[in-house]
Amino acid sequence: LAVGMAVGMALLVLLAADAAAPVKNSLLDICMDAKHHKREPGPEGKLHEQCSPWKDKACCTANTSLEAHKDQSNLYNFNWNHCGVMPPKCKRHFIQDTCLYECSPNLGPWIDQVDSSWRRERILHVPLCKEDCEEWWEDCKDALTCKENWHKGWNWATGTNRCPWGSMCRPFSEVFPRPKDLCEKIWSHSYKYSPARRGSGLCIQMWFDPAQGNPNVAVARYYAGKKRSCPAQGEDVAPARDHAVHALPRSVLALLPPALVLLPAGAGGCGTPRV
Numbered sequence: 001l002a003v004g005m006a007v008g009m010a011l012l013v014l015l016a017a018d019a020a021a022p023v024k025n026s027l028l029d030i031c032m033d034a035k036h037h038k039r040e041p042g043p044e045g046k047l048h049e050q051c052s053p054w055k056d057k058a059c060c061t062a063n064t065s066l067e068a069h070k071d072q073s074n075l076y077n078f079n080w081n082h083c084g085v086m087p088p089k090c091k092r093h094f095i096q097d098t099c100l101y102e103c104s105p106n107l108g109p110w111i112d113q114v115d116s117s118w119r120r121e122r123i124l125h126v127p128l129c130k131e132d133c134e135e136w137w138e139d140c141k142d143a144l145t146c147k148e149n150w151h152k153g154w155n156w157a158t159g160t161n162r163c164p165w166g167s168m169c170r171p172f173s174e175v176f177p178r179p180k181d182l183c184e185k186i187w188s189h190s191y192k193y194s195p196a197r198r199g200s201g202l203c204i205q206m207w208f209d210p211a212q213g214n215p216n217v218a219v220a221r222y223y224a225g226k227k228r229s230c231p232a233q234g235e236d237v238a239p240a241r242d243h244a245v246h247a248l249p250r251s252v253l254a255l256l257p258p259a260l261v262l263l264p265a266g267a268g269g270c271g272t273p274r275v
Contacts, residue, residue: 027108027224031059034119035076041105050095053210054103068098077160083144083169090140090172096207097136101190106204106216109223127194127223128183129203136206137172137179144169148176151188 031037037059044062047055051065060068071080071091080086080094100107101123112124146163147153154161163169176182180193196202201218208215 027111027227028220029057029105030108030111031105032107032111032119032121032123034121036060036064036102047099047103050092050207051099051103053208053214054099054105056210057105057214058103059105060099060103064102065099068102069095078150079160079162082161082163083146086143087139090143093136093139093206097187100204100206104216106214106220109220109227123190125189125192127196127203127219128191129198129200129205130193130195131198132203132206133179133183133191133193137176137182140182141171141173143172145172145175146170148181148185149188150186 029041031039031041038061041057041059044055044058044060044065046052047058047060047062047065048069049065051058051060051068054060058065080091086094107123107126110123110126111121114120114122116122146167146169153164155164156162172182176185183191183193194203198205199215201215201222204216204219
């Protein structure tokens with residue numbers, strides 16, 4: 001019995017050490033495999049205006065940051081003014097959205113594989129801070145658009161996006177009744193409306209003051225750790241502590257209390273995230 005207890009205590013120490021180990025960097029400081037992204041993040045001498053906060057560690061080039069500010073850029077031949085001129089206060093959010101997508105190295109936990117002619121990876125369900133979604137909606141509610149999902153379904157006959165035949169230009173507030181609708185639907189669920197607020201460490205900010213540091217670094221680290229400890233159901237990955245238990249010799253397992261051997265994979269914090 002004493003031997004079993006000693007081994008049990010040793011295993012608990014092992015599990016605690018594993019939980020405290022640094023998160024594997026495969027989800028941190030990386031760039032998407034997409035049309036204009038660099039292979040890996042690095043410093044840029046200067047990024048244009050609203051993309052400038054990422055200049056110390058960016059997945060975009062200076063030229064990409066410049067194109068992100070144009071009404072119709074060479075990045076994707078996409079025209080913001082497809083239903084008349086988009087108000088500057090609204091366009092500012094779309095430029096910030098483009099800068100985050102093209103430049104941020106902190107979106108790794110939400111990168112998803114896609115089969116597309118212009119990219120092999122995308123972002124999916126990035127938890128965007130409550131204020132970012134609400135301010136985006138507030139500043140764009142009176143702007144006009146003809147589509148809910150801007151990723152697909154456009155008329156590209158002229159080489160740039162035009163409203164599909166038969167569609168009508170309507171205020172954003174009609175197409176997207178709530179901030180949640182705008183954030184989640186406009187780019188095929190690239191973003192998820194988060195109830196968490198800026199500074200909580202639980203949501204991604206679309207823009208930040210570089211003088212205060214990049215708050216998205218800590219957010220990415222939190223979700224990367226969560227993904228590592230609590231992989232999505234169906235993934236062929238086991239939590240590290242599960243590996244620790246089953247890697248032990250059978251003779252040692254036989255000495256452990258059944259509660260330790262049968263420790264559920266979800267034990268230790270895989271429940272609903274705090275908000």
